[in-house]
Amino acid sequence: MTPIDATFSLVDHHGAAVTEQDYRGKWVTVFFGFTHCRMVCPRALGRLTTALDELGPPADKVQPLYITVDPERDSPEVMRAYLEGDHPRFTGLTGTPEQIERAKRAFRVFARRKDDPEDPDGYAVPHTAITYVLDPDGAYATHLTDGLDDKTFTERLRETVTQEA
Numbered sequence: 001m002t003p004i005d006a007t008f009s010l011v012d013h014h015g016a017a018v019t020e021q022d023y024r025g026k027w028v029t030v031f032f033g034f035t036h037c038r039m040v041c042p043r044a045l046g047r048l049t050t051a052l053d054e055l056g057p058p059a060d061k062v063q064p065l066y067i068t069v070d071p072e073r074d075s076p077e078v079m080r081a082y083l084e085g086d087h088p089r090f091t092g093l094t095g096t097p098e099q100i101e102r103a104k105r106a107f108r109v110f111a112r113r114k115d116d117p118e119d120p121d122g123y124a125v126p127h128t129a130i131t132y133v134l135d136p137d138g139a140y141a142t143h144l145t146d147g148l149d150d151k152t153f154t155e156r157l158r159e160t161v162t163q164e165a
């Protein structure tokens with residue numbers, strides 16, 4: 001796999017403008033999704049939280065990011081409320097639709113709005129379910145697919161973030 005570009009210019013869930021440069025010095029995980037997601041995101045965010053809890057002290061050097069593919073609904077305030085309750089390790093990132101499209105292209109993430117009668121607003125945004133890991137210099141290190149079993153996911157994350165930079 002050709003390394004991804006791994007760049008973005010977005011707004012964090014406190015309303016501050018951020019780029020990938022702001023997280024230099026930490027391992028960064030990047031997962032794209034949307035807060036109305038009923039299955040994929042809750043499971044992915046919960047699994048990463050559990051994996052980091054199991055890592056112990058090395059987890060302090062990991063910053064999980066959650067980038068919305070639904071910027072119309074996922075304002076900084078919405079993302080903050082969503083993450084603070086159940087996934088406090090995460091920082092949520094949003095932006096203008098153009099900023100989100102650029103971030104999706106940089107990470108080669110696919111997501112497109114489609115009708116969903118079970119959603120209160122009538123739509124969902126099915127999305128790629130890959131956890132990207134960037135090294136402390138901001139470069140692509142590896143990616144963890146949704147299909148990995150929990151034990152393998154945790155071990156691969158541990159091997160990645162505990163290697164010598």
Ligand code: NI
Pocket residue numbers: 032033034037038039040041042127
């Ligand atoms: Ni999702």
